[in-house]
Amino acid sequence: MEPVYSIRPALAIVISLTCAGLIGLTGKRHRNFREFWTLSAAVSKYIIVISMFPLVYHGGEYIFSTFEIIPGVGFDLRVDAFSMFFAFLSSFLWIVTSVYSIGYMRSLHEHSQTRYYFSFAVCIASTIGIAFADNLFTLFIFYEMLTIATYPLIIHEETPEAMAAGRKYLIYLLSASLFVLLGMVITYSLTGTLTFSNNGILAGHGTPEMLKTLFVLFIIGFGTKAAIMPLHGWLPSAMVAPTPVSALLHAVAVVKAGIFGLIRVIYFIYGTDLMRELGLGLPLAVAASITIIVASLFALAQDSLKLRLAYSTVSQLSYIVLGVALLTTSAATGGIIHIANQAFMKITLFFCAGAIFIQTGKKNISEMHGIGKTMPLTMICFAICAMGMAGVPPMAGFITKWYLCLGALEAGQPIFVAVLLTSALLNIAYFFPLIYNAFFMEPEKGAKKDNDPTWWLLLPIVICALASIFLGLIPRAPFTPLRLASVVVEQIMGGLL
């Protein structure tokens, strides 16, 4: 299908940046007005992304090209099925998170809210930029932008703890991006191009040893953001950020940007055939498996709810890595679909954690006795998504598990099925006590009844929880993430253009 030249990909990015500017200009004096910018930018960005959906869904592409930075590499945007998958998800969840943010930040009377919304808008602009990047170079620019823009959000509280977490974050991610840069330079010198291609661009260049080393560089580079162990250290510390930040950025945008980069490298720089030829899938799958299990064990040991969720994120992200590393159709589908499934479920869990904190001031699981009796709606949504994480049907997590296990069997590696199933059990082990205490223990005396939060907070929670069920019940309905993921997989595995 002929690609369509359009300004829309650029517009989707520019609109958030403009919004950031407007937020800065409006400032704290007209806070309702400022929030209006956030919401309207979120909605209009979503509409722009949606407007490109039908064509991409049927295998088409949008292209927006500007100038060449270095010969053969331009600052170009391109929207293919995989871009759409990520952009569609992030821009939808931005709307939801914006609503939640407003409720959250106002309930807590947080300081520096203008800075907060400003950085948030820049983050989303970068995320969409990463999604729409046509080549590794463009992706890298937005990738760095995202790293920087997230920093003010992490240190938002400005406590010594937050500052330390911020420092750690910068050290991890900026050093990681050096690896990406190095990898990029080597790739360019080998091939003379950095543009993503469905069949990969590296085949036929360089020696196998060279390509293997290069792969390690990329894995370290993108793997840090994707929190593959042992490069995950920054993620749990970054939980000092306000909850909406943890929810969107550390469950969706930032960490998934790492995953996104990883998938681009694996399938669009190396290509399925070359990956198989070099045997690079298996070591990555093993690393992912170790992360899955070890992070789950870490999660078991945490008492702070957000920390437990953070380790759970680390573990779940590696499901995606495992899926794409197995290099089979079902596994890749399972991995890619988990980007969306995990996003909806984990964002709900984080939203619930935030709601609990606002309503009761509690952060630790051991203090949350009887909370299901005082905040029923919140905790029901929490329970649904926690069970979904463990892969219990009919929630979205089950669909992931189904495809990943099928993929592992397809690849002739049943050992990874064992990993996935063990992890499911561990998920139950660390979520179940919480649900159980929440619903079956007596709340402490003097706890308020009917303590569900305001609808600003509750609505996002309910919407995302319903989406998690919807994606598990009829995952292959038209225009759902799974359908889009199938398009992606068909392109990268079938080699169709």
Place this chain on the structure above:
Amino acid sequence: MEEITISVLPVIAVLLPLLSAGPVFFARGAISEDFRDYLAIGVSAITFLAVMAMIPTLMGGKIIEYVLISQEVTPVEIAFRVDHLGLIVAIASSFVWMLAMIYSRRYMAHEHAKDRYYAFMVLTLGAMMGIVLTKNLFALYVFFEMLALSSYVLVIHEETKEALSAGKKYLFISIGFGLFLLLAILMTYMIAGTINLDQIGILPHEGASKLAYGALFFAFIAGFGAKAGMFPVHVWLPDAHPVAPAPASALLSGVMIKAGAYGIIRVVYNVFGPELVSEIGVNTILAILAGITIFLGSAVAISQKEIKRMLAYSSISQIGYVILGATLLTHEGLKGSILHIFNHAFMKGCLFLCAGAIIHQTGLRNIDDFGELGQKMPVTMLCFTVAALSMIGIPPLNGFVSKWILCLGALEAGNIVLVLFVAVLLLSSLMNAIYYMPIIIKAFFGPKSKKQVKNVDPGLSMLIPIVALALGCLLFGIFANLPLSIIELAVHALLG
């Protein structure tokens, strides 16, 4: 080739209870407490009627199918398929369920958290119906997990320390072994390319090595056996069944363990097929496990003093009969096995409801204190006696019929090891007598208990379900042909 009709009846039987869980939960707040109770009872009654309404179609030799969520939108379609095996289990399940609901109204009157109780009762009913009425293993797994999670809430209803720890054990074992089941289903899907339950033996003979097939078989058995309470994965059952409120215990022990047994039958006949099973020889191992289950359950039951705990161990033993029958791979054996699923639902349902009535009226749980109960609660104890005698296998009660057919099946098998099971069955009957007879004797002829208790049968809404089940034990003993007419069609479909 069987004829297929499309009908929404199975959809009603599954989705109505599933979807009414929410309305039941909020009914008290919105309208009134009575309304909630009647709504829950009404839902289970309609479910039962929907199942009954399928009988004429199936007796006409047709099969009902209905695609709920098509292949277009899920990885594997969620579809219903009612054949004779599914139907007979569904009839017994939904009938006992309806009675337990009626019974609950009075029994639970002074309990806490009734909104939750009724909501999860109907939810669990929907999951149970889903398990027996679905077309493929994918949907079956979805409902199977749903059953595990929703029945957990029934197990821990009392929220005592004991109940909570039993519940935890139950949940982890269910989910843990559920993963084996998922693994097995996935493997089957990979090897056979289908997981539909509409033909005999979907696994190809040359699909994998004997060893791999053996492993696959036992992965299935681990998953289903854990729910059925089969040795050695029965450990949760004696803790979890007694701690639930009596009507829920009746369902857990009388109906829900059958979900596991039903699964095992499906695996042996539909997934592997009798030929493949006997070729890899796993049926003998399974038969031995079933034999151990029978003995172990009975042996431990003898030493129990607490009535509900004793009944729970008795269930373990009885589920062994069902599994044993299924492994014989003979017409009579399978017939006996399916008939015992049906009959045991009535017997054990009745016994647990009687135990509940005793606890509700007198507070007595220990068998030693049951002296003179026969005089004080004559109707209850009479029904208890009928069901217990049926359990022992005394004619003309229904337990006798299923044991008789099982024995015939074992003889028909011809294999020495399997013929030995005739002895197992007879010996186990004797053991049943050892633990059931003392209760009956004590209740009617025993010395007066030291504990003074007020003495009446419970109210009609508790008594009617008990009497209905006891009458069922009698009627299906005399008119055993009623269930057998359906079961014979089921056996015919599964064994050719």
